[in-house]
Amino acid sequence: MSGRRPADTAAAGQPDPKRAKTGAPATGAPPVLDIAAIRAQLAAKRAALEAQAGTSTSKSASPAPAAPTPPPAAAPGPAALPPKPAMDASIAERLAAAKARIEALTARAANPYLSGAGSMPKTEPTTSSAPQPSVSSVALHPLLMTEAQREAQASKNEKQAMRDRYKTMAPKFTSVKANANIVASAAPSRASPAAASAPSLNPYASTASTSNSPAPDEERAVTRRSKKLQFSRAGKYVAQGDALRNEQKMDALRQRIAEASRKAGLDSEFDTLERSLKRQPPPEVEWWDKAILPEGSNYDDLEKSVEWITTSQDSLITHLIQHPIPIPAPGDKKVGERGLMLTKKEQKKMRRQRRQAELEDKRDRQKMGLLPPDPPKVRLANLMKVLTSDAVQDPTKVEAKVRKEVAMRAYMHEKDNKDRKLTTEQRKEKEYQQMVARERKGIHGAVFKIKYLTNGRHRFKVRETARSDLLSGVCIFHPTFALVLIEGVDKSVKHYKKLMLNRIDWTEQARPLGEEGDDGEDGDDDEEGGTKRAGADGEGPDLADNKCELIWEGEVPERTFKMFRARHAESDTKAKEWLTPKWEGMWDLAKRWVWQGEDL
Template structure:
């Protein structure tokens, strides 16, 4: 306690003693026994304040300090003050005790091991003191501070129950996390809270008493709600799709000419005035107006230094024609078999003579003798006579080695399946660079499965795209591709396929196809082959006696219209034109109205 406070307390004691003296002395009282004078009232109030301070000190220190004669006399004079101060101190102590009990209960609820009894023998619970009732300083504690709920008996299993964490470690345990109860706020009388000289132990704070420490609650993880980033991603995708849609609309409008629709309408409504000078004449006119011509030719920029007309001639850069790449190169003279053998013999003789000359000059070492079983005795005369078995074994081994090396070199030069396919595709692309050609065929009846198979398979093997349309009256075949492959397909349709011969039955002997000397057959092989029947065997057969195929049109195209070759069944003309598209719909009418020359004569 500071010196200032002690001095104040000493003054209080002296004031209390002075008040006691004044109360004892009968000279302060009025002769008629009425109210006290002003000095007497002040002394009485000071005595009451000193008694309250002494009682508060007693309750804070926990003991009964020695009473000074001034305080004793003050307590004797002011009879109602000591009981009031003692009652207030008892209530403050009771509130502190209940707050500590509440804190211990909260900690034991979070940790079950805190609630385990320390001794095996159960001690009888202390009798609960009845809470004093009243108002003002005699008012009881707040009902929230009183714990009237009976404690449930704890089983042996609950004693060793694992302690729950105070915060949720994962999102799934957020609902099961213990929620700390709100801290109790004890009610304190106005006099105690307004007293700045109360002891530090009993002085209230904002969160309660200092004797009741505030429980610290751990922070919980704040997980993002489900679907948050999914919504963000969907929003980004929608924005990207909207931008793409805007771009497509702008491109389509630009292609259709809708972007300049308003400008076109304005031009139609009101025609623009002619310019002062055309752009090709603006460089010759100094004032950019045709009025310069009326003034005279001297003012024009014709013979001046700034004139665009000079004595130099501008020659345009020559651009190669697109048909230059399709120039027909003169093929070399084709030799007969006898001439080819003679040329090969002469070339090999020249190479051998060159090699012999190099060996004679010592530039390269001579080759080892090539010994065979036929010339064994001529090459190895002495060795063969001495040990013919050993020499024969050596010769056979050398022959086997030469054969193995020869086969190995052939295998290394041989292309793999992938290289062979790549070579074929490269040749197809080179042929397509020369130009795209198309052809239209009209077939009277294309109901035979073997004919359908040949038409489709040969188009796929030659990288031809198009469509085969089956109509009740006739069938139309449209193909497009390289000129070489279209030419081969044309020979197939007009000469190789026997349109009047039906497909053979399954299980019969193989038949030899016509023109077996051609490169490929319908099934991709040479000579003989089997044809699969794809139609329905139960359907009525259609006569192929008058069946025939005609070439309706062939010519060069700008680009392809189909990505592959596909057959389509179209019962009506509208369906056939829809398959061909607006660009090729005219071919259907041309094929439908086309007639061979012999029919037109009659």
């Protein structure tokens, strides 16, 4: 079939040479399906049918008139077939069916959900009066696109991905409502031009968001306002360094003067009293306000400071609100209900009622047969009443058996008590844990002044009682008097007070060294070896007017001493060193103390 008509050539998808020369516009429809291949198949079928019908070669090779050029203003749509010559009815029906099939495929390609493009193309708003694109302008399936169309589609998808990637991410946490309201009120609205012209409170907000003509396809760059450099004045840090060095020099000088005066013994009780009673003047600005107020200001110019706080950018106070984490109040904690405090008589009554109820329950169970009955408790007093017949038959054997049972019951009773008794280590551990539990409630202290502490028995009781009660402190021996300072839990302090004020007879004279009961009572009271200097030969001061008085008692924040020790002090300065700066005021109080019953 070498002499096909131009119509067949057009039907086979070949370009028309006349149309190409004249420059007539094509149909204008973008290739939706492979229509050229379909046309080629239809032309082949048609040629085969003509050959079967006996169509002559001359008729098939005769020149046919050129296909009319479609008007340039034709609407874009499916390719229109050129007019065909007269043919058989069966061939015409097949051609009509092929046309209908092509139109159906073209209409199906117009559906975006069947084309495989994934999304409808974005239509840019234009002001020109250009005709709207037809159905065939929908994005094609990648298999139906040409190489140029695939590249264009890939570049478009890449741009869209870049825009989605650099979008501002929404916060993944719930913001504070107060701050959100402030930011929302400060953010300008796109709909209202008045709000768009209002200045934003956030200096880092994007300027593109306040423009009247937003560009959705362009990336909006966040513009930040650079902060101006603030230079420190010349010599600022040099002056601070000089002031710090001068202060350190003054502290070192004061320390040297204090050491020299302490070595020379010039630190009298009056100087110490004046120093302890003198209070430092209040500072110009408290430390909690120094970080908020401007540098160099005080409470006198408070109005200017408040104005600076509200207007300055360097202020720590802003319009934002900080909500601290709520901490439950101590009163909100659920504490187990405490039982009623019963007196000794009520406790005995409750115990008697409880044991009676248990006995009644046990008897009821024995009556019902749930528990075996208790064996009879035979004693020598009820021997004949319980074992009547057996006691009459062999009274000696029964009496020996009863005595054995009584001894066994007494032995088991003593054994149970012994098993329940705590060992020495367990008892000490229990007492220590009780003392620690009491110590959490608070530490108490007491100070005693003793006229003469020369008796070895008195020193032994003072020292060993403090150690057994787990009290810490110090006992200072001075040529004029003795001072005892203790600290510990309230129970131990109360017991020690009874010892010092009631139990010890302070007027008792010291025994001679050779007398029985006096050896070894006075141990190593002092590491300096001066504990036996008074009354060592049995001749000490007369203790007829000796007495001990409590000069101070109260609570202390924490323990100062680790254990109870005895120390000798020949001067007031040495005594205050043993007492530490926390308790040195007690020495001045003891020196000014007036004994009861004595005149000033």
